[in-house]
Amino acid sequence: MTEMVVEASMALALGAKLCRPKVCPMYPITPSTHIPEKISEFIFNGEMDTEMIHVESEHSAMAAMIGAAATGVRTYTATASQGLALMFELLPVMSGNRLPGVMSVANRTLSAPISIWNDHSDSISARDQGWIQLYAESTQEAIDTTIQLYKICENHAVLLPGMICIDGFTLSHVCERAVVPEQGEVDKFLPEYEPKVKLDTKKPVSIGPIAFPNSFMEFKKQQQDAMEKALPLIGKVHDEYAKKFGRKYGNGLLEKYRMEGAEYALTAMGTAAGTAKVAVDEMRREGTKVGLIKIRAYRPFPSMEIRRAAKNLKGLCVIDRHISLGYEGPVFTDIRSALYESGIKTSHFIAGLGGRDITAEKLKKAVNETIEGKDGGWLL
Amino acid sequence: MAKKLEFNLGAVIHEPGSTKKNKTGGWRSMRPVLDKEKCIKCGQCWAYCPDMAVKKNRKGEFEIDYDYCKGCGICANECPVKAIKMELEKK
Numbered sequence: 427m428t429e430m431v432v433e434a435s436m437a438l439a440l441g442a443k444l445c446r447p448k449v450c451p452m453y454p455i456t457p458s459t460h461i462p463e464k465i466s467e468f469i470f471n472g473e474m475d476t477e478m479i480h481v482e483s484e485h486s487a488m489a490a491m492i493g494a495a496a497t498g499v500r501t502y503t504a505t506a507s508q509g510l511a512l513m514f515e516l517l518p519v520m521s522g523n524r525l526p527g528v529m530s531v532a533n534r535t536l537s538a539p540i541s542i543w544n545d546h547s548d549s550i551s552a553r554d555q556g557w558i559q560l561y562a563e564s565t566q567e568a569i570d571t572t573i574q575l576y577k578i579c580e581n582h583a584v585l586l587p588g589m590i591c592i593d594g595f596t597l598s599h600v601c602e603r604a605v606v607p608e609q610g611e612v613d614k615f616l617p618e619y620e621p622k623v624k625l626d627t628k629k630p631v632s633i634g635p636i637a638f639p640n641s642f643m644e645f646k647k648q649q650q651d652a653m654e655k656a657l658p659l660i661g662k663v664h665d666e667y668a669k670k671f672g673r674k675y676g677n678g679l680l681e682k683y684r685m686e687g688a689e690y691a692l693t694a695m696g697t698a699a700g701t702a703k704v705a706v707d708e709m710r711r712e713g714t715k716v717g718l719i720k721i722r723a724y725r726p727f728p729s730m731e732i733r734r735a736a737k738n739l740k741g742l743c744v745i746d747r748h749i750s751l752g753y754e755g756p757v758f759t760d761i762r763s764a765l766y767e768s769g770i771k772t773s774h775f776i777a778g779l780g781g782r783d784i785t786a787e788k789l790k791k792a793v794n795e796t797i798e799g800k801d802g803g804w805l806l
Numbered sequence: 807m808a809k810k811l812e813f814n815l816g817a818v819i820h821e822p823g824s825t826k827k828n829k830t831g832g833w834r835s836m837r838p839v840l841d842k843e844k845c846i847k848c849g850q851c852w853a854y855c856p857d858m859a860v861k862k863n864r865k866g867e868f869e870i871d872y873d874y875c876k877g878c879g880i881c882a883n884e885c886p887v888k889a890i891k892m893e894l895e896k897k
Contacts, residue, residue, distance in 0.1 A: 522816065522817075523816045523817075523818075524815050524816030524818075525816070585815065585816070622815065623815070623816065623818045623820075630822065631818050631819060631820050632818065632819035632824065633816065633818055634817070635817055635819055635824070637817050640811065641811055641813065641817075644811075644813045645813065645816075645817050648813065648815065
């Protein structure tokens with residue numbers, strides 16, 4: 427165990443290194459660039475036994491990741507924003523072929539107007555493509571979640587790829603204290619990947635064939651079943667990790683903060699959850715009974731856990747860092763569906779788009795408006 | 807189509823020859839009918855068929871494999887002696 431002050435991008439690279447991926451096809455894009463830089467450095471220094479493929483685009487990075495994963499090895503890549511958008515065509519190919527692998531996303535908004543700053547529009551736009559999505563609040567959580575995510579994705583009941591999402595700049599470029607686990611301990615927690623099927627000249631198989639209308643739906647249902655199995659597994663792997671390494675994040679799916687006796691609560695994903703904890707502390711001091719439900723797993727979505735966590739609330743104030751243009755914030759849509767007919771009043775705020783700060787003051791304002799019975803709006 | 811469908815994880819195919827097992831002739835709406843009397847055995851239909859659905863038998867005659875022919879009509883179009891007619895597939 428090494429305690430250090432580390433930038434979150436480097437922490438993700440350190441986390442990935444501990445998982446010993448055999449192939450890393452990577453293409454740098456702000457704000458994820460420090461990740462491939464660090465991986466390259468590890469390889470150059472002989473600290474990491476990995477094949478780094480220098481690809482010509484993110485589309486090629488994902489294509490190479492699929493090819494490498496099909497040979498039965500552990501794979502890793504990182505991207506953000508337009509890079510993730512360029513990968514989009516291949517995201518459902520990796521998940522549909524049931525190939526596990528982990529990608530770090532340093533969340534950045536999508537153009538236009540061009541912006542390098544944070545919101546969740548890149549990963550949430552890729553939400554429906556069969557990838558597990560976990561969102562981390564801190565540098566420490568980014569390392570820990572990376573290690574957990576490999577174990578979840580590679581479970582033979584799951585066999586899906588996964589994204590570990592961190593807020594670009596707001597987390598990716600922030601230096602924090604973090605504990606880096608020992609290699610030997612990680613090796614015990616995460617043994618070598620055992621593929622169920624792989625490309626092997628001694629036992630040939632075809633991966634990625636056509637499915638006719640008489641079979642396509644069954645394959646999609648298998649993916650949905652795998653997602654449903656992944657949901658409790660995220661919690662189980664989290665608990666196992668917590669027992670071994672001594673760090674926990676709620677139940678792995680959600681983290682409840684000061685929810686005891688809470689009448690109102692905020693929900694947030696990523697770094698906004700950290701700010702929300704400050705807002706909650708301040709409001710509790712002022713006598714407002716408010717708590718936080720931090721969403722860690724976004725796909726699969728822990729709807730029953732949210733329903734249970736929100737059970738005794740009068741109102742729930744949902745913070746979305748993305749908007750589904752023409753409707754509303756996507757997290758709000760999911761939460762309102764999870765709380766259907768529960769009688770809990772929900773409010774809905776769009777915040778932090780394109781790097782706009784989500785401050786504790788803004789979150790307190792959102793909670794106060796929720797208490798007043800307002801429906802929400804934009805936290806500009 | 808194979809009689810019993812298997813849903814291997816990720817649609818992975820474990821046995822070779824699946825393209826042969828998966829009969830695609832059912833996609834056809836027009837059926838090429840070869841008149842062996844008119845046929846001069848030039849092999850143009852065999853050469854042009856995009857799906858290798860024209861076969862040559864031991865006697866050197868050409869035959870259409872209706873298990874895989876999709877009825878595109880290229881053979882009928884290329885035939886220099888108009889020995890292939892396209893007929894509506896009646897099912």
